[in-house]
Amino acid sequence: MTIRKFILQLHKILGLVTGVVVFIVAITGCCWSFREEIESFYDGYKKVMPQELPMLTPSKARDIAMKVLPGHHVHGTLYQQADDAIEVIFYDLEPEFYQSVFLDPYTGKVIKVVDHFSGFFAFILDGHMHLWLPKKIGAQVVGISILVFMVIIISGIFLWLPKKRKNLKQRLTFDWKQTTRWKRKNFDLHTVIGFYICSLALLLAFTGTIMSYTWFHYAVYKSIGGQKDVEFIIPANKSNGQELGNILPMDALVTKLRQESPDAKSIELHYPATENESIYVEISNSDGLYYNADYRFFDQHTLEEIETPSLYGKYENAKAADKLLRMNYDIHIGAIGGLAGKTIAFLISLLTATLPVTGAFLWYGRHYKKRSTNT
Template identity: 75%
Template sequence: MTFKKFAFQLHKILGLTTGIVVFIVAITGCCWSFREEIESTYDQYKKVEPQNQAILTPTQAKEIAQNVLPDHHVHGTLFKKADDAVEVIFYDPEPEFYSSVFLNPYSGEVIQIDDHLTGFFAFILKGHMRLWLPKEIGEQVVGASILIFIFIIISGFIIWIPKKRKNLKQRLKFDWKKSTRWKRKNFDLHTVVGFYICSLALILAFTGSMMSYNWLMYGVYKSIGGDKEAAFIIPENTSEPVTDSTAKPMDRLIVKLMEESPEATAYELHYPSSENESIYVEVSNSESLFYDADYRFFDQNTLEEIETPSIYGKYKNGKIADKILRMNYDIHIGAIGGLPGKIIAFLVSLLTATLPVTGVLLWYGRTYKKKEKMPMLQQS
């Protein structure tokens, strides 16, 4: 068996094995591309009338929201601009619970409660990440299938390369006539479309695999010169615990950060889970982007800033390898390129979803064509 024939067999077997998973992941990824833009058309409740008075402190926001959802854990509180509602985020891993309570930052009035595990985009995300299966099963199936899809793309490109240069032209464009049969059209759809999107589909698959597998993320990070911890680490306080339970230095922190970083778009404060854990705040510096956020950690007793050994610290302090790794999610969803990047991610995901369909049709046409000829040969 020649190398090209081996690549063909590998491409066929892997494609038939993972085709349905790749189709679902691609089509749901396509639907997810413009989630923020679509949701912004019906989330006017997140806006309030600015007032010339102090906003809720993190402690007050937590207490008000906790009275609304007393049986669940507060993950953090999101503060934005003067005309934005305060969002208190609840999250429990088992059983999974993910909701937000939106508050008027001046009066403390409860504006709305959002359940992030229901609705169209929650349905789409569950399909994209775990095929609507139980988390522990679905995530493994998706992770393995997308990792295999990388080999499908590579083997597909090897098969695509024509033996003779004169045949290159017909691999680069559709040359259909009235007499062109559907099998030929299907072959062109699979090969021509596959060629033009293969590099971008490879990027989407690879960045998705990095989110699925820590060993892959760690390997990539170290191979590009990373020397920090490629994980999120919350450092401990540098001071001794304070016995005065009425002291809430944390309540001064958001105002302090707003004065230091007035251009930031959001400040997400996370409450310490123990008396020894520091407070961490995610300061977002760009709308709809995650990679350039500043992750800052403060002693919960003195508000002294503490450095983390992780890549998730202040963005400006990160090395090239740190910044590349932090860009992974924004690259995956196309947000790294703004609206044009999202459009490209949308189109690549949509066209990727066609490849398993045209691939199965190719296999079906070749397999059953051979089977139909067998009876005719026996009769003669």
């Protein structure tokens, strides 16, 4: 068996084994591309009428929200602009629970309770990440399949190369005539589309694998010169419990951060899980982007700022390798390029979903032909 025949066999077998998974992941990724834009048409409950009144403090917002969802853990509180509702986020690991209570920031009125595990996009995300299977099983199936898909793409590039230069045009264009049979058209759809999207499809698969596997995330980061810890680390307090005074430290922190970051798009405060844990704050500096957010940590008693050894700290302190890894999710969904980037990610995902289909037809056509010839 020649190398080319071996690679062809490998390409076919791997494609048939992972085809359904790749199709589902690609189609759901395609649907996810414009989630924020689509949700903006029906999330009017997130907007309020600005008032000349002080906003609710984090402790007050938490107290109100806990009466709505008693018995659940408050993960954090999200503050945005003057005309945005305050979002109090609840999350429990076992059994998994993820809901938000939206409050009027001036009156404390409960506007809406949202279950993040229900609705169309929750269904799409579950399919994209777990194939609607139990998480531990689905995540492994998806992760392994996408690793295999990268091998399929690389082998496909090798198989795409024509043996003769004169056949190059056939691999670059759809040169169809009225006499062109469907098998030839299907072959062209598979090879021509595959060639034009292979680099970006490989990029989407690569960035997805970084999110799927900690070891892969670590290996990529260290290989590009990263020197910090890859894990997200919330440092411990430095004080022994001295309080600021009459104002709760968490409540004073909101005012402090608004003064320091007046142009911030949002400020999300996370309540410490233990007495020894610092307050973790995520400050978003751009609409629709995550990579340039500032992750800051404060002593929960004195509000002294504490540095983290993780690459997820202040963006201004990030090195080139840190920035590249922090961009991973924004690259994966195309947000790094704005609306144009999301459109490209949408099209690449949609076209990627056609490859398992046309590949299966190629296999069927050749297999059926051999059976017909033998009979």
